Amino acid sequence: MQVAFEESLFPLGLLVPNVPIPTLVFTQATLSLQLLTSHLASSKLSLLGVPVLREGNIIRLSRMLLDAAQACSGIRSLMSLVILAAIYGHFAEPRLLLRGLLAPAAIPIAVVPRDLSCKSLQSFPGSFRWQCIGRVAAADV
Numbered sequence: 001m002q003v004a005f006e007e008s009l010f011p012l013g014l015l016v017p018n019v020p021i022p023t024l025v026f027t028q029a030t031l032s033l034q035l036l037t038s039h040l041a042s043s044k045l046s047l048l049g050v051p052v053l054r055e056g057n058i059i060r061l062s063r064m065l066l067d068a069a070q071a072c073s074g075i076r077s078l079m080s081l082v083i084l085a086a087i088y089g090h091f092a093e094p095r096l097l098l099r100g101l102l103a104p105a106a107i108p109i110a111v112v113p114r115d116l117s118c119k120s121l122q123s124f125p126g127s128f129r130w131q132c133i134g135r136v137a138a139a140d141v
Contacts, residue, residue: 010090017083030075031057041066081106 042054059066089099
């Protein structure tokens with residue numbers, strides 16, 4: 001009985017992320033990611049000498065307006081990568097310590113590529129209408 005219970009803990013634990021996140025919690029988490037993204041992007045642009053004004057999650061450049069869109073916050077891909085890391089750790093890693101470190105290690109793996117795509121979008125000259133690329137969507141000014 002004890003062995004069956006222990007063997008079923010991991011599959012049952014994988015069902016937890018399938019429970020829908022309450023809208024209030026999802027909105028709070030998404031807003032936090034949007035603000036973090038816009039803060040990091042505006043800081044990088046300032047370091048590069050680009051004049052930038054950040055108002056919440058909106059970044060104003062001389063010729064374009066960048067908006068960290070809610071749909072592009074990256075929270076869903078972050079959740080997917082954490083679940084994938086947990087599955088990989090369960091089946092491929094015998095050491096318990098490394099299993100526990102794999103899921104938190106997925107967080108920078110999800111954030112860094114989005115940050116790079118955000119930075120590359122801001123380096124495009126001119127004023128264009130862009131769909132969501134990474135975490136930033138730009139609109140004509």
